[in-house]
Amino acid sequence: MPFLRWLKIGADSVAVLFLAAMFCSFMLQIIFRYLFNHPLSWTLEACLITWLWTVFWGCGLLLRDQDHVRFDILYLAAPHKLRRLMAGLAAVIFLVAYAVSLPATADYIEFMKIESSSSLKIRLDYIFGIYLLFVLGVLGRYFWRLVQIIRDQDFETGISHSAEHYSE
Incomplete structure (x- = not known):
């Protein structure tokens, strides 16, 4: 069972990375839009993609019944x-x-x-x-x-x- 535990920890870590990437992208958008008055077009897309991956990754592999x-x-x-x-x-x-x-x-x-x-x-x-x-x-x-x-x-x-x- 230690192998399954490591697999679970790895899958949880991937979900954390997705959420961290989404958060960083979101914060960059806020900083560039409101502090520099120069919105970045790619940050919204990055947020959407990481959200999509987080939801399907989590629901398919992490959530218990x-x-x-x-x-x-x-x-x-x-x-x-x-x-x-x-x-x-x-x-x-x-x-x-x-x-x-x-x-x-x-x-x-x-x-x-x-x-x-x-x-x-x-x-x-x-x-x-x-x-x-x-x-x-x-x-x-x-x-x-x-x-x-x-x-x-x-x-x-x-x-x-x-x-x-x-x-x-």
């Missing part, structure tokens, strides 16, 4: 067997949806190599390529969740309240 927003009132009110069925069905739906979309998504991202960003001149396939990593992360997460559900292991990690808690 309990970190995502959930609408689970009915799920929590259901008995364990029904929750297991609901979770399994949701995992299968996500797996199928993302797997079906993967070839067309990859094809479109590959097509975008003909375009570049306006200020930084970065090819758009490089910019939007993070979405493929996000999809692969989601597929891996839901595949592992489905395995846990089938084995009836602890697939509800992060559920802090049981249905009994709501009825008290």
